[in-house]
Amino acid sequence: MKKIIVVMSAIILLLGLVAGCGAENESGGASENNTTTGSESGSEGTTSDSESQKPEEVTIRAAVFPGDEETFKIAYEDFKKQYPHINVEIDSFPIDKYYEKLRLELGGGSGYDVFAGQIDSMVDSDMLLPLDDLINENNTDVSGYGTLYDSMRVNGDVVGLPYRKSNWMMFYNKDLFDAKGVDYPSDDMTWDDFRELAKQMTSGEGVDKIYGAYFPHWAQAWYLPAVQTGATIIDKDLTPFKDALQYRMDLESDGSIMSWTESKSTKTSGGSYFQKGTLAMNIYGDWLVASLRKAEEEGKLSFDWDVAPIPHPEDVAKNTSLALPVTLMINKETEQQQAAFEFVQFMTGEQGAEHFASSGILTGYMSDKVKEAYIGDGSQKPENIQYFLETKEYSEYPMLPGVRNVIIKTIFVPEGELALIGQQTIDETIEIITERVQDEWADEFEGLYKLGN
Template sequence: MKINKKVMNAAAFTVIVGLLAGCGSNTVNPSNGASPDGGKSPAGEVKLKMTVLPDDLDEFQAAYEEFQKENPNIKVEFETIPQKQYYDKLRLQLSSGEAIDLFGGNMDSFLDTGILEELDDYIKQSNTDVSGFGPLYDTLKVNGKVYGLPYRKSNWMLYYNKTLFDQAGVDYPKADMTWDEFRELAQKMTKGSGADKIYGAYLQQWPQTWYMQAVQSGASIIDKDLTPFHKALQLRVDMEKDGSIMTWSEQVTTSAHYNSAFQKGNVAMNLIGDWHIAQLRKAEDEGKISFDWDVVPIPHPEGVPANTSLATPVSVMINKNSKHKEEAYKVLEFMTGPKGAKVFAANGLLTGFTNEEIKQAYIGDGSRKPENIHYFLEQKEYPEYPLLPGVKNIVVNTIFTQEGELALSGEQTVDKAIERISDRVQKEWADKFGKDFAAK
């Protein structure tokens, strides 16, 4: 999701070449001489293989350089897989017994494979400091066990085009703004038509951009009572009718995307995650943006505190079939702990572990936008969805997406959409996974 802003080094270039060639998996060989055998060299060096998301490869390599200073005997060979194939391909590799020691990603995508090593004993024996994860640590537990620790997380923010607001003579979005106020502001900033139209806001096609206000209030997408989600979907439908946001149908037919739409300069407010900062900074470096921009917290429901956001942790996990679990845990502990987090934060990632030093690394020296980046570090967070098997693929990507799109395209009412979502969640997810897994 994040777009890397750095000039590619030779290793990263090797990965890109592999992607263009249509490879399903790509290997990056660090200069330390790690080899893919996953064993110990004659000198006693332990060699590990680690698969990471392609957008996070540079950051892992940077953190690994620091790790090597303290652990010269542990050599890590990084691999990556194209984003669209990542989870399906990695699940297949793990189930087929490929010698992968560690891997990164959304933990819920692997819980049903039985391939994850339980980490509780390692955390206890190593006296791992988990305080920096805050409440996020407990939300990661499944059936009382920890199977991964987050090296980063994705939180949401409202990005806005300051230049458009200045030209319109309208006050900037407030840091404490309800969803109804957001709708009113979007209407006020909408003007023109056709290719010259200024949209008051942009909401990506994803169901998260409409169901988030229900989650902000503490509701879960697998609740039996989905009443809070009715109001959330209705707001999206109403804003399309207002003309203040691009309709879902137009987004689909024009292949619209939040990043290019906002960078074009005719969208006043863009509701999207923290990774958008890197995308906008990259565009600025390339001279593609000619307007000023900043961020404020996403709108919130009435009665919910300002700057309440959704958070999706992205974790490092260990293959239970690894032959070098202790060494693999050292890598995991470093990457997700304070030392690794400092490296990730300095490269623009919102980390799972945080402390004052990491916060300062994330904020930087103030020379880059957004001016109000500090809001990311002050958020109250709710998990975007429970980290349980099938929730992302079945509930989010299938049920909420399909039924929400039918409502947005006018093929069914909001009432019917929520009714069908509730029914399908129980039949397609709860009956399959609900009895075997429980959060916390």
């Protein structure tokens, strides 16, 4: 009996030990087959490599032009797949208050990490982060920017990357040409040819008037022919600008374009005016493509249209146009330089460019994929969209400090207006502009930048 009791006790003890081991395994304790480590196991193991290498989640703020906001947000969905740890809050302001609001935000200390705009409009704010080191460290492909890349430099530093370039093109109403039995504009018209064609396409009076052409009331519109020759608004000899201003006024005298006074006072937009169907030819920027496509989708456009290169001076090659690169810049005060650069690099590079090109925006970065996205499958207008990809470009004006805010805004615009409303002659206007550029801009910047001859 004693032997039986001893054996039974041993069996009970053995079963207890086995049960204890099983309970330990179920509770997450260590065992021979248990591979759980770290905090989940309750042991002294360490976190996995994938967890330790996971980037810290960050949030940055970006301000963009209102017309581009929707495309930025669509492209951001793809960006987020590649950079799930980077959250980007994308905002915008009305375009007429954009730079004013942006400067207030930046000056207030709670500004944006990334912002869109023309470099010359922000370079004097002393808020731009030089990007050269980040470009080198991230092996950023800049080949797709072409000649625009060098125009991103200020005092030798690259301070932005272009996500679009706003080339000028001529949009025309095919229905109006068909109604008159006139051939569509060719791809090789001189300005003299254009003037005659604009006269031919002008008809009617008052509210029924059809203008042969339209020029925006911006200063860049009247001096466009001068820049096509390679001249710039900081040249010491502004003779080409005298000829360009005279041409603008000749078109008004012909009655084939809306007068500067009427265009300015009524705030007439070339985009909305062209959509009415009472304008034969419209000298305007590439951004009009997206607007016209949208109007067609919404059933607000009732005529056929296409594009052709803008006219050119006699000794200038055809399809020579103006471009105004729009860039993404980084606030030098940002605490998230790398995250901000990842966003800029994506949006201005091939991946972001495909999104913008698909929506009809001419991108700063070009590659075969981007060109395919821009041209599309041929189902959307314009039929001759390839002209945008074949353009020889001159910048509307140099991307230098003070050029936009001093030379254009306070010199070319008001002095040009005085000539356009008849308060001073063209000779007087160009003479005054030349003197003011030298006195009000060159005195400060002549030591930094070589002026034209």
